Amino acid sequence: MKESQFETGEFLKQIEFPRDLREKFSIEDLPQVSDELREFIIDVVSQKGGHFGASLGVVELTVALHYVFNTPEDRLVWDVGHQAYGHKILTGRREIFHTNRKYEGISGFPKIKESDYDTFGVGHSSTSISAALGMAVANHSKGNKDQQHIAIIGDGAMTAGLAFEGLNHAGVENTNLIVVLNDNCMSIDPNVGALKEYLTDIATSHTYNRVKDEVWHLLGKMSKFGQDAREIVQKVENSIKSTLLQHSNLFESLNFRYFGPIDGHDVIHVAKVLEDLKDIPGPKILHCITTKGKGYEPAEKGSPTKWHAPGIFNKDTGEIVKVTPNSPQPPKYQDVFGHTIVELAEKNDKVRGVTPAMPTGSSLNIMMKAMPDRAFDVGIAEQHAVTFSAGLATQGLRPFCNIYSSFMQRAYDQVVHDVAIQNLPVIFCLDRAGVAGADGPTHHGAYDIAYMRCIPNLVVSAPMNEEELRNLMYTAQLKELNHPFVIRYPRGQGVMPEWKTPFKKLKVGTGRKLKSGSEVAILSIGHIGNEVSKAIEELESSGASVAHYDMRFVKPVDEVLLHEVFGKFDSVITVEDGCIQGGFGSAVLEFMADHQYQANVLRLGMPDEIIEHGSQPQLWAECDYDAAAITAAAQKLISSKPKSNSSGLAG
Numbered sequence: 001m002k003e004s005q006f007e008t009g010e011f012l013k014q015i016e017f018p019r020d021l022r023e024k025f026s027i028e029d030l031p032q033v034s035d036e037l038r039e040f041i042i043d044v045v046s047q048k049g050g051h052f053g054a055s056l057g058v059v060e061l062t063v064a065l066h067y068v069f070n071t072p073e074d075r076l077v078w079d080v081g082h083q084a085y086g087h088k089i090l091t092g093r094r095e096i097f098h099t100n101r102k103y104e105g106i107s108g109f110p111k112i113k114e115s116d117y118d119t120f121g122v123g124h125s126s127t128s129i130s131a132a133l134g135m136a137v138a139n140h141s142k143g144n145k146d147q148q149h150i151a152i153i154g155d156g157a158m159t160a161g162l163a164f165e166g167l168n169h170a171g172v173e174n175t176n177l178i179v180v181l182n183d184n185c186m187s188i189d190p191n192v193g194a195l196k197e198y199l200t201d202i203a204t205s206h207t208y209n210r211v212k213d214e215v216w217h218l219l220g221k222m223s224k225f226g227q228d229a230r231e232i233v234q235k236v237e238n239s240i241k242s243t244l245l246q247h248s249n250l251f252e253s254l255n256f257r258y259f260g261p262i263d264g265h266d267v268i269h270v271a272k273v274l275e276d277l278k279d280i281p282g283p284k285i286l287h288c289i290t291t292k293g294k295g296y297e298p299a300e301k302g303s304p305t306k307w308h309a310p311g312i313f314n315k316d317t318g319e320i321v322k323v324t325p326n327s328p329q330p331p332k333y334q335d336v337f338g339h340t341i342v343e344l345a346e347k348n349d350k351v352r353g354v355t356p357a358m359p360t361g362s363s364l365n366i367m368m369k370a371m372p373d374r375a376f377d378v379g380i381a382e383q384h385a386v387t388f389s390a391g392l393a394t395q396g397l398r399p400f401c402n403i404y405s406s407f408m409q410r411a412y413d414q415v416v417h418d419v420a421i422q423n424l425p426v427i428f429c430l431d432r433a434g435v436a437g438a439d440g441p442t443h444h445g446a447y448d449i450a451y452m453r454c455i456p457n458l459v460v461s462a463p464m465n466e467e468e469l470r471n472l473m474y475t476a477q478l479k480e481l482n483h484p485f486v487i488r489y490p491r492g493q494g495v496m497p498e499w500k501t502p503f504k505k506l507k508v509g510t511g512r513k514l515k516s517g518s519e520v521a522i523l524s525i526g527h528i529g530n531e532v533s534k535a536i537e538e539l540e541s542s543g544a545s546v547a548h549y550d551m552r553f554v555k556p557v558d559e560v561l562l563h564e565v566f567g568k569f570d571s572v573i574t575v576e577d578g579c580i581q582g583g584f585g586s587a588v589l590e591f592m593a594d595h596q597y598q599a600n601v602l603r604l605g606m607p608d609e610i611i612e613h614g615s616q617p618q619l620w621a622e623c624d625y626d627a628a629a630i631t632a633a634a635q636k637l638i639s640s641k642p643k644s645n646s647s648g649l650a651g
Contacts, residue, residue, distance in 0.1 A: 123442025405445025
C-alpha cells in the first residue's frame with residue numbers, strides 16, 4: 001500500500017484492511033493502534049475539514065469491532081455515519097482519506113458502492129437497527145447462523161421512532177444481532193427527551209450493574225443448579241432491578257439482553273466483551289459510555305456543536321481557521337430565518353418555533369435563547385415535529401416547523417394527513433433545499449418542490465434573496481393566511497449584506513419581472529435566480545436580449561406572468577435547484593399545455609440521477625445550471641432561432 005501523505009503511526013501503517021489488524025496484532029496492541037488512529041484523524045481533519053468529534057469518540061470501539069468480528073463477512077452497520085472515519089481508515093481508504101467529502105473524493109458517510117465494508121448507505125439517523133436486523137434475518141434464512149450483525153447507534157439517534165420500531169421487531173427474531181449503543185450524552189445539539197434521562201440513570205447505576213455482573217459470572221461457574229442456573233436468576237432479576245433502579249430495563253422489556261454500561265474507551269475490555277457477546281444467542285445490546293472528541297482536549301471540553309464539523313483548525317492550539325472578509329458579507333439564510341422568527345414572534349404572540357434536533361443548524365437556537373417557552377427542539381423525530389406543529393396550529397398558534405428538506409421526506413405522510421387534509425396553518429421552512437454540498441446525496445434537498453406541489457392546500461414558495469425570505473415568513477404568519485405554507489431556501493450565504501429590510505406582505509402566487517428582454521425568457525425559482533442574473537450580465541455583454549422572471553411561488557404559480565411569457569416568447573428556460581422531474585419546470589410545462597401555448601422550453605435543474613458530494617458551485621456546474629451553463633443554454637437557443645423570430649418582441 002502506498003504510504004499516506006500524512007504521518008502514519010508504526011502500527012497503523014501496517015493496517016490496510018481489518019484482517020491485518022486481526023493477524024498482526026495482539027489484544028494488548030490495541031491501545032496503541034487506537035492512539036495512532038486518533039492522531040491520524042486529527043491530522044487529516046485539521047487540514048482538510050470534515051466531521052470530527054463523533055469519530056474521535058468511537059476510535060476504541062471501531063478498533064475493537066474490527067478486531068473481534070470477521071468483517072466484512074460479519075456486518076457492521078453505522079448509524080448516521082458521522083462517526084465512521086476510523087472505520088474508513090481501517091478498511092482500505094487510509095491513503096485516500098484526505099479526499100473525504102471533497103468533490104469526486106470519498107464520501108463522508110458509509111456507502112455500499114464505495115467499499116464492501118460499508119454494508120449500508122447512511123446519512124439520515126436511526127436506520128442502523130432496522131437495516132442490521134434485515135441483514136440478520138436474511139442471512140439466518142440462508143443458513144448463515146454464525147454470521148454476526150452489529151448496529152452501532154448513538155444515544156441521540158436512539159430517540160427516533162424508527163430505532164424503537166427496529167428494537168421492537170428484533171426482540172421477537174432469534175437472530176445474531178448486537179446493538180452497540182454509543183452513549184456520549186450529547187449530539188450536535190444537546191439531547192432532549194425522557195430517553196436521555198433514562199440512559200443517564202442506567203449509566204450511573206454502578207451498583208446495579210456490578211451486582212448483575214457478579215451474580216451472572218458466579219452462576220456461570222456454579223454446578224449445583226446445572227444448566228438452569230442463569231435461567232433461574234433471570235426470573236428473579238426484575239426484583240433486583242426494581243430495588244436498585246426503581247424501574248425495569250427498557251431494553252430487556254423489548255427482549256434484548258442488556259450489557260453495560262462499559263467504558264467505551266477501554267479498548268481491551270470492549271474487545272473482550274464483544275468476544276463474549278458473539279457466543280450469546282439472540283438480540284443483545286451493549287451500552288458503551290464514550291466522550292465525544294475523546295483524545296483532543298479542545299473537542300472534549302469545547303462545544304459539541306462547534307467540534308461536530310469545525311472546518312480547518314490548528315491542531316496544536318485548537319484555533320479554528322476563519323477567513324476575515326474585507327467588506328460586509330451577506331448572512332446565511334439560516335441566520336436570516338433565526339433572527340426573523342424572533343422579530344415576528346415579538347409582534348405576534350401566536351408564533352412558535354419547532355425543529356427536530358437541529359436548533360443550531362437551522363438557527364432556531366436564537367429563538368430558543370430569546371423565548372425558551374416558545375421554541376421547541378423535539379429531538380430526532382421529524383414525523384413528530386410535523387404532527388406536534390399541527391396540534392399547535394389547531395389551538396390558534398402559528399408554528400414555524402423548520403426541517404431540512406431531505407429530512408422532511410421522513411415526515412411526508414404527516415404533511416399530507418395531519419396538516420394538508422386538515423388545512424392547518426403550519427409554516428414549513430425547508431432548510432438545505434437544493435444541493436447541500438459536502439454531505440452529499442443523503443442531504444441534498446432535491447425533491448421538495450416535486451413532493452410538496454402535488455399536495456392540495458399547500459402554498460409552495462422559495463425566496464431569491466434575504467429580503468424575500470423575510471417577506472415570505474411575514475406573509476405566512478398573517479392571520480388571513482389560514483393554510484399551510486412552505487418556504488424552501490438553501491444552505492449558506494445569501495446575496496444582501498444589508499438584509500434587515502422592513503416587512504412587506506406578498507400576494508400569494510405572484511412573482512416579479514426582474515429584467516426585460518426580447519429573445520429568451522428565463523424563469524427561476526429561489527436562490528439559484530442569482531446565477532441567472534450573472535448569466536444575463538454575460539449574455540448582455542455579447543448583445544443578447546434576455547428577460548428574467550423570479551417566479552417566487554411554485555404553487556400557486558403566477559399565471560399572469562406565465563401568460564405574459566408565453567404570449568411574447570417562443571424560447572423559454574426554467575432554472576431550479578431541485579429535481580427536474582415534477583419540479584418547477586414541470587409546473588411551467590403543465591401551464592403551457594393547459595393553455596395551449598407552444599414554445600421551446602428548456603428545463604435546467606438536477607437530472608434524474610443521484611448527485612454526489614461537492615461544493616454547491618461545483619454541483620451546480622456538474623448539473624448544468626450554474627451561470628456558465630445558463631449562459632450556454634441561452635446562447636444555444638438564440639443561435640438556433642430564425643432571424644425573423646427574434647425581432648419585434650419586447651419582454
